[in-house]
Amino acid sequence: MKVPGKIRTELTEMLGIDYPIIGAPMFLVSYEKLAAAVSLAGGLGTLPLPNFRTVDELRRTLESVRRCTDRPIGVNIHLSGKFAWREQMAVCLDFGVRFFLTSLGDPQLILDAVHGKGGVVFADVVSLRQALRAREKGVDGLVAVGSAAGGHSGTTPTMILVPYLKAKTGLPIVAAGGVSTGAQMAAAIAVGACGVVVGTRLIATPEARVAKAYKDAVVRADPDDIVTSDRITGNPANWLAESIRVFDERPDPASKRWRDFWSAGRSVAQTEEVRPAGEIVREMAATYFEAVRVLKGTLPGEDPR
Ligand SMILES: Cc1cc2nc3c(=O)[nH]c(=O)nc-3n(C[C@H](O)[C@H](O)[C@H](O)COP(=O)(O)O)c2cc1C
Helix, strand or coil: CCCCCCCCCHHHHHHCCCCCEEECCCCCCCCHHHHHHHHHCCCEEEEEHHHCCCHHHHHHHHHHHHHHCCCCEEEEEEECCCCCHHHHHHHHHHCCCCEEEEEEECCHHHHHHHHHCCCEEEEEECCHHHHHHHHHHCCCEEEEECCCCCEECCCCCHHHHHHHHHHHHCCCEEEECCCCCHHHHHHHHHCCCCEEEECHHHHCCCCCCCCHHHHHHHHHCCHHHEEEECCCCCCCEEEEHHHHHHHHHCCCHHHCCHHHCCECCHHHHHCCCCCCHHHHHHHHHHHHHHHHHHHHCCCCCCCCC
């Protein structure tokens, strides 16, 4: 799909990308192929660092992303003692990663090192309380994760959370949760976001490293097939109901196999087929232009067609 041009926001300027679209870091889903495809298409591909058991494994993955593209990429880093985050951060900085998204631990721990290389640190937040705490730590921006999001989610819809956090914190806000088309991206930007994170729709891509049955389930699902439950990880997250029925059958946590539990958000409503990630990013950008044109047509003196 032809995109008429670049889309300029605070996020695209900050990261040097063509479109304000971040491919979500998704645990056990986003690896080198998905990250590279999103970045090559003009968005920001990302990797969740808990996917990598060792720093060497991470290094090999970054090498393989860099064989495909030298465009910007990002990572989701967990700043807890369980992870070798210092070494992970150093390797990422060496490979030119300049976008660090924190979702666990104190973002202050990495601010100086990341800023020293010209990078930025954002924090995943689901509430004003978390947002204010992250601002206090000095983050450069927030990813506002709304209630429709795949993965861990809060209780406030994205359309309410984004303008709320923007007004209360004044920080750049990226909208996550239920944003997977150009029109939804235009809506998010209209309410104050400088970019969007797309997760669920990118599960249904050849590049996502998950079972075909998971991709097919995302395509088949209706938003009512998504349930919010804290039983799997201990924190509220959105799941394909059919996949967590397994948990009822084998409730013993020791028997848990993460790959059996399929997380997805209510953007399953807009996920109608398995398609290459680059096509999805470009289509989002192209249909963003279309949505803005439609909005412009509602103004006095404009042609409404
Ligand atoms: C299967 C899955 C795994 C995820 N894992 C992570 C993760 O490891 N780290 C993270 O920051 N966000 C994670 N997320 C959340 C996404 O980064 C993103 O915020 C969310 O998917 C956006 O909403 P959407 O699914 O409606 O597009 C995950 C989402 C999904 C669907």
